[in-house]
Amino acid sequence: MTNQAVIESLVRQALRSAMSGDASGAAGGGSQPPGWVDGKPNLRVSISARHCHLTDEHVEMLFGKGAVLEPEKPLYQDGFYAAAQTVMVVGPRRRMLPNVRVLGPTRSHSQVELALTDSISLGIDAPTRHSGDIEGTPGCVLVGPAGTVQLDRGVIRAARHVHMNHHDCRYYGVENGDLMQLTVKNPGCSVTFDDLLVRADEAAKLEVHIDTDEGNACNLDKAEAVVLKKQDADCKCHG
DSSP, rough: OOOHHHHHHHHHHHHHHHHHHHHHHTTTTTOTTTTTTEEEEEEEEEOOSEEOOOHHHHHHHHHOOOOOEEEEEEEETOOOOEEEEEEEEEEGGGGGEEEEEEEEEESOOOOEOOOOHHHHTTTTTEEOOTOOOOOOOOOEEESSSSOOOEESOEEEEEEEEEEOOHHHHHHOOOOOOOEEEEEOOOOOOOOOEEEEEEEOOTTTOOEHHHHHHHHHHHTTEEEEEEEEEEEOOOOOOOO
């Protein structure tokens, strides 16, 4: 066998092995991508209630010197958790929301994520932003058992989004930064949400995040079906 023939033979073997691995995953055997069940993505739609993210410095300011976040409940995305600690969020004219959950791990910037109803209650005009995009946003005061923190910025209404790994992206034909559409089906009350931002990460599991107002509007707890698809490029809707 010539060198070229040997190379071609090795390439064919590698391709067959790769295709076989993909097939076994699709059939439910072997290793599957994160969050997949029986060879397919397992779509989860979650309501993201009001919460905040803190820096290490702010954790100590709010909960005492040497304090760290104490994981209480793991979230669906591996490595993330609801902490045991909560804070009070105070807006203008001393309007407040008590017991706002802190999520971990800590971040490089503190941030408060609210639903529209929450922001109205606090008297804060919170813009709809994607997580981490806090430039030019309003601030608030955070109150903990050991002290307070004045945030000059960081209060947002979190834009709806979908976490995906790269296998999920290929399945739905999307890439990081694309927009998708979610339909929540209920008898006589089906709701479609446009403009779900794709946030792709190798370790992510397929999960849509909507806020409390959106979850109530579509009666998510009683949903009979949820459908996720790539949004048409010419869609101008903002549901």
